[in-house]
Amino acid sequence: xxxVINHTDAVVExxxxxxxxxxxxxxxxxxxxxxxxxxxxxxxxxxxxxxxxGSGHEPAHAGYVGKGMLDAAVAGxxxxxxxxxxxxxxxxxxxxxxxxxxxxxxxxxxxxxFDMAAELAEAEGITVEKVIVNDDVAVEDSTFTSGRRGIAGxxxxxxxxxxxxxxxxxxxxxxxxxxxxxxxxxSMGVALSPCTxxxxxxxxxxxxEDEMEIGTGIHGEPGIERVPLQSADRIAHTLLEKxxxxxxxxxxxxxxxxxxxGATPEMELYIVYRQVAGLLKERGITIYANWVGEYMxxxxxxxxxxxxxxxxxxxxxxxxxxxxxxxx
Amino acid sequence: xxxVINHTDAVVExxxxxxxxxxxxxxxxxxxxxxxxxxxxxxxxxxxxxxxxGSGHEPAHAGYVGKGMLDAAVAGxxxxxxxxxxxxxxxxxxxxxxxxxxxxxxxxxxxxxFDMAAELAEAEGITVEKVIVNDDVAVEDSTFTSGRRGIAGxxxxxxxxxxxxxxxxxxxxxxxxxxxxxxxxxSMGVALSPCTxxxxxxxxxxxxEDEMEIGTGIHGEPGIERVPLQSADRIAHTLLEKxxxxxxxxxxxxxxxxxxxGATPEMELYIVYRQVAGLLKERGITIYANWVGEYMxxxxxxxxxxxxxxxxxxxxxxxxxxxxxxxx
Numbered sequence: 001x002x003x004v005i006n007h008t009d010a011v012v013e014x015x016x017x018x019x020x021x022x023x024x025x026x027x028x029x030x031x032x033x034x035x036x037x038x039x040x041x042x043x044x045x046x047x048x049x050x051x052x053x054g055s056g057h058e059p060a061h062a063g064y065v066g067k068g069m070l071d072a073a074v075a076g077x078x079x080x081x082x083x084x085x086x087x088x089x090x091x092x093x094x095x096x097x098x099x100x101x102x103x104x105x106x107x108x109x110x111x112x113x114f115d116m117a118a119e120l121a122e123a124e125g126i127t128v129e130k131v132i133v134n135d136d137v138a139v140e141d142s143t144f145t146s147g148r149r150g151i152a153g154x155x156x157x158x159x160x161x162x163x164x165x166x167x168x169x170x171x172x173x174x175x176x177x178x179x180x181x182x183x184x185x186x187s188m189g190v191a192l193s194p195c196t197x198x199x200x201x202x203x204x205x206x207x208x209e210d211e212m213e214i215g216t217g218i219h220g221e222p223g224i225e226r227v228p229l230q231s232a233d234r235i236a237h238t239l240l241e242k243x244x245x246x247x248x249x250x251x252x253x254x255x256x257x258x259x260x261x262g263a264t265p266e267m268e269l270y271i272v273y274r275q276v277a278g279l280l281k282e283r284g285i286t287i288y289a290n291w292v293g294e295y296m297x298x299x300x301x302x303x304x305x306x307x308x309x310x311x312x313x314x315x316x317x318x319x320x321x322x323x324x325x326x327x328x
Numbered sequence: 329x330x331x332v333i334n335h336t337d338a339v340v341e342x343x344x345x346x347x348x349x350x351x352x353x354x355x356x357x358x359x360x361x362x363x364x365x366x367x368x369x370x371x372x373x374x375x376x377x378x379x380x381x382g383s384g385h386e387p388a389h390a391g392y393v394g395k396g397m398l399d400a401a402v403a404g405x406x407x408x409x410x411x412x413x414x415x416x417x418x419x420x421x422x423x424x425x426x427x428x429x430x431x432x433x434x435x436x437x438x439x440x441x442f443d444m445a446a447e448l449a450e451a452e453g454i455t456v457e458k459v460i461v462n463d464d465v466a467v468e469d470s471t472f473t474s475g476r477r478g479i480a481g482x483x484x485x486x487x488x489x490x491x492x493x494x495x496x497x498x499x500x501x502x503x504x505x506x507x508x509x510x511x512x513x514x515s516m517g518v519a520l521s522p523c524t525x526x527x528x529x530x531x532x533x534x535x536x537e538d539e540m541e542i543g544t545g546i547h548g549e550p551g552i553e554r555v556p557l558q559s560a561d562r563i564a565h566t567l568l569e570k571x572x573x574x575x576x577x578x579x580x581x582x583x584x585x586x587x588x589x590g591a592t593p594e595m596e597l598y599i600v601y602r603q604v605a606g607l608l609k610e611r612g613i614t615i616y617a618n619w620v621g622e623y624m625x626x627x628x629x630x631x632x633x634x635x636x637x638x639x640x641x642x643x644x645x646x647x648x649x650x651x652x653x654x655x656x
Contacts, residue, residue: 002520002537002630004560004596014560015595018602022618058594192330209330232332232342263591265627266386267343268332274346290350294622299593300630302330 001201008198012055012075019062023326026066034075034082035090036062041071047165047174048072048094051103051158052087053110054079056197057218060296063327064155069162070103070325078197078299079219081109087117091126099127099171103157103178105150106134129171131178133157135187135307137246138215138223149217152259152296153185153307156319159328163318177314184315186243187257189305190235191216191223195262195298214238218261218298218305232268236275239306244283249310253288254280255319257307262297264304269293276306288316295327329529336526340383340403347390351654355393362403362410363418364390369399375493375502376400376422379431379486380415381438382407384525385546388624391655392483397490398431398653406525406627407547409437415445419454427455427499431485431506433478434462457499459506461485463515463635465574466543466551477545480587480624481513481635484647487656491646509643514571515585517633518563519544519551523590523626542566546589546626546633560596564603567634572611577638581616582608583647585635590625592632597621604634616644623655 005011020029020036028039042048051061052074061073071094076082091100104114111132118128135153142149161178191213194203204220207213215223258273273292280287288311333339348357348364356367370376379389380402389401399422404410419428432442439460446456463481470477489506519541522531532548535541543551586601601620608615616639
């Protein structure tokens, strides 16, 4: 295992420490927790927004904390859900009395632990709502999931909910905006190489020298099939067709994200974007805005995902709103 | 070779095509060239700034084209200098009559080809000045270099020169600002794995499973020594000591960049930043601002570099100025 780390059991602790040192102008860490919050939390009159999940997906999720996006992100150990007590600390830190929205990726552990935290918070008198993101069209049910997995499309949910909350909209509206994105976003990924969780020291799976896996999850969970390595254009075509077949995108405007999984050079992501832009144009679908880069990674996995979000006026305005989150 | 590409001889062409499609609001490509320019170039009353180099270092250099930074970036083939005719096209496209500054990384091919382009431009009546960046303290002379190599510190030169040019300062002042950064910036890197140039299909070098190379260049050129893999803290200490020993940083303020080479997870870059921030504090050096991420990569190489720039009021103001370049 070749990693730039100190101790395998300190990677999350030291990463969070480095992260808040690097972004100390706007962010801070709640003492003795794995929670990163806006320095000015709770923001009076504003709904609080909390997300999080296992570490190893950086810049998700702490990179999306900032004005106009998340109020707090809770980090678990690598590829492990954060515990309910940590999520509860986040909720308490960002509630200004207007309530808190939890944005959860659909993994069994995350759903359970965020649920439990929500119940504990409600018991303390805080109103909590939840949105569970399940944008990955690759597979129903998987290693850690009942139903579809939540992947890179979650970042669009963060952005839109955050922008709407920033207008001091009530919790019901912020939740509805998040649901609107959730209902209109679809993603799918591909892996060319596995990644290694520091504590295990071994690759999460193996792929032959000339093999790739279509539909792999962001923790290396199995996808749809293993096939010989294909051209960028063909892979992009396969993923995009499956995405477009899953929702009504006809004549629509969309936001597109080409998300690198960790070890895929930006050069390759732009080669993919070129093909995706061409295919969408052929289909009469207009790209409103695009994001090409690393937004929800899987440590040093090689591969990428495509996300397509059908946008309406609310989503367009929210995507274009300002944020000072470090990674958006 | 596992890459998300179509044809090995089309990677730069298709990447540039995807890149300008993705950033068509502000950037365009000069027809039949590998030159990316601001859509509004030449900007009346403003000195033009041109940089570039081999491809494979994305987001360098096209990612730094935009208001407040570069006016044009010229892309060569992967790890290959752009040709003089391409650089000439860039110079002509951005000259508004106020002259053009070329920011060149110190590699023999780049220096020669940018020089030749400058002569051709001068023959056409355009005033051209040059700054050659050589921030890598690892080695004197190397595979492609006479003298020290130019690496990630070049991005700070782009930013500061771009911000000063944006004030409509004359060419002499823009050049002096770039020289000021060049004289005060030092960098050094480490590689944990090689990268593969698509056209060659083979890794640029090999490293044993438990080995790393201190001081490797951004094209996989040899560094100082190969040693068993060390802890993040120890690697960071080694690189930083060599950087600090090379310039007078005592009691100064600095800008710091922790630059991922391509396959190093953001988690690891923040673990490095944590140590660098701690060591600088111990030495009485104050961090004015920091950048942690991928700024000048080497395809899918695993590793990172540290850059430390001693800042004065001009540099601080220029680093903090707005830019719409996609990657800064």
